[in-house]
Amino acid sequence: MSMVKTIEVLFETLFSKPMTVKFPYEAIEIPEDYRGEHELDIDKCVSCGLCAEICPNRAVEMVELPEEYKEKYPKTYPRLDLRKCCFCGLCQDICPRKCLKLTKNVFLATPDPSAVIKNPMPKGPQ
Ligand code: SF4
Numbered sequence: 288m289s290m291v292k293t294i295e296v297l298f299e300t301l302f303s304k305p306m307t308v309k310f311p312y313e314a315i316e317i318p319e320d321y322r323g324e325h326e327l328d329i330d331k332c333v334s335c336g337l338c339a340e341i342c343p344n345r346a347v348e349m350v351e352l353p354e355e356y357k358e359k360y361p362k363t364y365p366r367l368d369l370r371k372c373c374f375c376g377l378c379q380d381i382c383p384r385k386c387l388k389l390t391k392n393v394f395l396a397t398p399d400p401s402a403v404i405k406n407p408m409p410k411g412p413q
Pocket residue numbers: 341342343344345346347367371372373374375376377378379
């Protein structure tokens with residue numbers, strides 16, 4: 288590269304917008320259909336267990352809800368262990384009710400180990 292070209296590139300770089308962002312104060316926009324944290328619409332779930340069966344990492348386990356919810360939700364529902372998940376999306380693809388979805392939330396780092404276990408829970412105030 289000639290000296291003139293080098294100086295040209297240097298000035299372009301100096302005055303152009305950085306490629307990086309100041310995370311966690313800023314974040315890049317996550318594209319649609321990106322595979323992040325799961326979201327379960329428990330009211331649509333039919334407890335078929337297909338999501339647990341297809342999971343290659345055994346990250347999905349069908350579990351009962353706490354006693355106070357058992358009258359309305361008497362079956363078993365998927366519990367997700369995000370430590371094991373590789374976000375392949377197979378559980379979402381196979382769900383016959385389209386009630387298990389991977390959202391755009393990819394900011395999942397946490398110092399709280401219990402936060403990576405996603406228990407099935409009814410929506411709204413608990
Ligand atoms: S995204 Fe893939 S690895 Fe994660 S829970 Fe679903 S099937 Fe399992």
